[in-house]
Amino acid sequence: MAKTVEYHPATDPGAFAEQVLGRPLWPHQLEVARSDARYRVICAGRQVGKSTILSSLALFEATTRRNITVLLVSAGEVASRRLLEECTALATGSSVLGGSVLDDSKSLLTLSNGSRIISVPASQRQIRGWPVDVLILDEAAFIDPDIWRSAEPAIIARPGSKVILTSTPWGDSSHFFRALWNRGMLAPDSKVAAWHWPSSISPNVDQSLLDDIQSREPADYFRREYLAEWTDAAGAYFSEQEIMAAVASYEMCAPEDLEMWLDRPYCAAGGVDWGFAQDANALALVSVLEDHGANHEMLGDRLAFFIPWLEVRHNWPYGQFIERVVETAGKYYIRVLASETNGVGAFPTTELRRRSGEARRDMNVASVVTDVRRKQSGFSMIKGLLQQNRLVLPREPELLKQLRALEFEQLPSGSMRIAVPERAGHDDLAMALMQAVSSLSLEGAVRHRPVEVRPLDPDAFVTTVSGLRVPIAARPVMFHDSFMTWPRGQEKGSGW
Known part of the structure; x- marks a missing residue:
């Protein structure tokens, strides 16, 4: 008769998740949780429980060991806050752990045993210097290799330190996540082990629905999103090389964290995509990058644009999101904001214009109809x-995934249909970005003053693959004429 193994929550993460957190782990999650490998690498599809395993292991390590540091590094600011919020909710909701939470904020959870869980977006400045016992990277395939080189040394002086990496597939074979995953799959050992989690591994997945999605979706999309396999997307409007060459690990600036601009506002153009039912409302801002002359040799008198802020809100009523946009316009000077009126956008656009006027925001809320030619103009x-x-x-x-998922089709009329395939995920952030970019004036994006030649601190900048230097704490140029008075692009019933 086989002997039943009894696990104790103080020594076993599976028992801890079930008895302390009240959230039992699934078999594939338990396999990772109970692994002895120092580096654990998971390539996963949708709805397989990535955030569950990460938050459970973070709390297990922080609770069962005294005075340790768990560092959560997420590819984006939104994701970094979300993961720590889940850890905090699990801890405070547990009858065992609730009293041990001494302090919690958007970036730090402190326990009574002296352990801390710290969550940061992928930024060299925020990661350097931490002595880390457990390093967790969420959506690791999207994290810059330079960030990884800053984060990995944090564990070398900590006995028993561990690294856990999870991500959906992205990037080429030279990226550290894919390279570690390949190593762990081909030759797992006590140092590196890897797991492959397609969506079908989840006990909650409806296999018949999954089969239906597979029958009507492009093969490369299904392989990437549900089978968790690396693919090179055919028919993609943006190539992966175009996208990744422009990515930089700078710190976006939330409106509430922005210095009050008073008489010297940070100018931006904005775009809003209104959601319906399960869709989300999204806001994106685009502005001229203040690079302090760092890119003058590459660009000459032309200036670069960047995204100082974007956000997406699920299940928010229109009124609440409208107030958020109005609040944002009180910190950023949004010269023009393109707001879609077709679909469900007519009412919220009208209401946004009314509330903006009541709040005395100097923001031109431009009503636009997003037709085929407008999308072609904006995305081109x-x-x-x-x-x-x-x-x-x-x-x-999420933004990078949406841009990569955009596909194009040449229509008989000669125009081009650009869209994310149905059920291929959301396109809200991509659409909001397109609306914002359509309000930029390329003719105006030139230098109006001599470049100030002065030494630049290299530690204050990050560099894209294409060679652009971007301040880590990126900010827009103040008072600039790089914005249209009305978004460009074809509108129904009107000319160009």
Whole structure:
């Protein structure tokens, strides 16, 4: 008769998750949780429980060991806050752990045993210097290799330190995540072990629905998103090379963290995509990058654009999101904001214009109809800026995924249909970005003053693959004429 193994929550992460957190782990999660490998690497599809395993292991390590540091590094700011929020909710909701939480904020959870869970977006400045016992990287395939080189040394002086990396597939074989995953799959040992989690591994997945999705979706999309396999997307509007060459690990600036601009505002153009039912409302801002002359040799008198802020809100009523946009316009000077009126956008656009006026925001809320030619105009402008090395993208996984998922089809009329395939995920951030970029004036994006030649601190900048230098604490140029009075592009019933 086989002997039943009894696990104790103080020594076993599976028992801890079940008895302390009240959230039992699935078999594939338990396999990772109970692994002895120092580096554990997971390539995963949708709805397989990535955040569950990460938050459970973070709390297990922090609770069962005294005075340790767990560092959560996420590819984007939104993701970094979300993962720590899940850890905090699990800890405070546990009858065992609730009293041990001494302090919690958007970036730090402190326990009574002296352990800390710290969450940061992928930034060399925020990662350097931490002595780390457990290093967790979420959406690791989207994290810049230079960030990895800054984070990995943090564990070398800590006995028993561990590294856990999870991500959906992205990037080529030279990227550290894919290289570690390949090593762990081909030759797992006590140092590196890897797991492959397709969506079908989850006990909650409806296999018949999964089969239906597979029957009507492009093969490369299904392989990437559900089978967790690396693919090279055919028919993609933006190539992966175009996208990744423009990505930089700079720190976006949330409106609430922005210095009050008073008489010297940070100018931006904005775009809003309104959601319906399960879709989300999204806001994206685009502005001229203040690079302090660092790119003058590459660009000459031309200036680069970047995204100072973007956000997406699920299940928010229109009124709440409208107030958020109005609040943002009180910190950033949004010269023009393109707001879609077709679909469900007519009412929220009208209401946004009314609330903006009541709040005395100097923001031109431009009603636009997003038809085929408007999308072609806006996305072709993004593509052109990427190819000219004049647009910097933040390392935000959801935005990068949406841009990569955009596909094009040549129509009989000669125009081009550009869209994310149905059920291929959301396109809200990509659409909001397209609306914002359509309000930029390339003719105005030139220097109006001599470049100040002065030494630049290399530690204050990050560099894109294309060679653009971007301040880590990136900010827009103040008071600039690089914005249209009305978004460009074809509108129904009107000319160009």
